[in-house]
Amino acid sequence: MQRPLPGEQAPVIVNVDRWRAGLPPDAWPDNFPISGDVWRRDVFAVADAYRAGSASARQLLTAVLIWGYGPIGYGPWRAARSLGADPDGKRLAYALEEMSASAPDEDALRTAYRRFRDPNQARLPWLGPGLFTKVLYFVGYRRGVGGVQPLILDRVVASRLPVEAGVGRQSDWLSEEWLAYLRWAAEQAQARGVEPDEVEMAIGREAEAATT
Numbered sequence: 001m002q003r004p005l006p007g008e009q010a011p012v013i014v015n016v017d018r019w020r021a022g023l024p025p026d027a028w029p030d031n032f033p034i035s036g037d038v039w040r041r042d043v044f045a046v047a048d049a050y051r052a053g054s055a056s057a058r059q060l061l062t063a064v065l066i067w068g069y070g071p072i073g074y075g076p077w078r079a080a081r082s083l084g085a086d087p088d089g090k091r092l093a094y095a096l097e098e099m100s101a102s103a104p105d106e107d108a109l110r111t112a113y114r115r116f117r118d119p120n121q122a123r124l125p126w127l128g129p130g131l132f133t134k135v136l137y138f139v140g141y142r143r144g145v146g147g148v149q150p151l152i153l154d155r156v157v158a159s160r161l162p163v164e165a166g167v168g169r170q171s172d173w174l175s176e177e178w179l180a181y182l183r184w185a186a187e188q189a190q191a192r193g194v195e196p197d198e199v200e201m202a203i204g205r206e207a208e209a210a211t212t
Contacts, residue, residue, distance in 0.1 A: 004041075005039075005041060005195075006195060006198055008201060011038050012067050014070055016033075016035075019079075024084075027061070029060070029063045040138075044138055046060055056089055057086075060135070060138075063138075082124045095132075099136065109136070109150055109179065112136055113129075116129075117175070128171060129153060130153070130155060133153045137197070147186055149185075151185055152200055154171075157200060157207070159207055160210070165181050165185075166180025166181060185200060
C-alpha cells in the first residue's frame with residue numbers, strides 16, 4: 001500500500017473498471033492500483049518506470065490522467081482522445097526527452113512545456129497546461145533536491161496564487177509564467193522548510209476550503 005506524500009491528505013478515488021473499459025489496453029500501466037484509490041506515489045511509480053524504460057509514454061499519460069481527472073465523468077472519454085492522437089507515443093516521448101535527467105534544469109523545463117503547447121511538436125487534444133504540467137510534475141520532480149521543481153499549474157492552483165507568483169488568471173499560461181511560479185514556490189518551500197510540491201498541495205487545500 002502506498003503511503004501519502006507529505007502534504008497529501010487523501011487519494012483520488014476512481015472507478016477502475018470504467019477507466020479500463022474506456023482506454024486502449026496497451027496504455028494501461030502495469031501494477032496500477034485496482035482498488036480505485038490512487039495516491040501520488042502510485043503515479044510516481046509509473047513515472048519512475050517510464051524513465052527506466054519499463055513503461056511506455058502512453059502508460060505514463062494514462063496514469064497521470066486517471067489521477068488528474070479522478071471521478072470526473074468525462075475523464076475516460078477525454079483521455080482516450082488524447083491517447084488516440086498519439087498512438088505510438090512519439091509526441092509524448094519527444095516532449096519529455098529532456099525530463100529524464102538527474103535534475104532537469106530550467107531550460108529543460110521550458111523546452112518540455114513549450115513542446116506540449118506547440119501543435120507542430122507535442123500538443124495533444126484535451127491536454128492543456130492544467131494537465132500536461134501534471135505530466136511534467138510526475139516525470140521531472142526530484143524529491144529531496146530542492147530548488148526549482150516542476151509543479152502542477154491548473155485553474156485551482158492559479159486561482160489562489162498571489163500576484164508575486166507571476167501567473168495570470170487565464171488557463172493557457174506561457175512557459176515563463178509557469179517558471180515564475182516554480183521559482184516562487186521554490187522560495188516558499190525553502191522559507192518553510194518543506195518540499196516545493198507541499199506548497200502546491202497547500203494552495204490546493206486553500207482553494208478547496210474556499211469553496212466549501
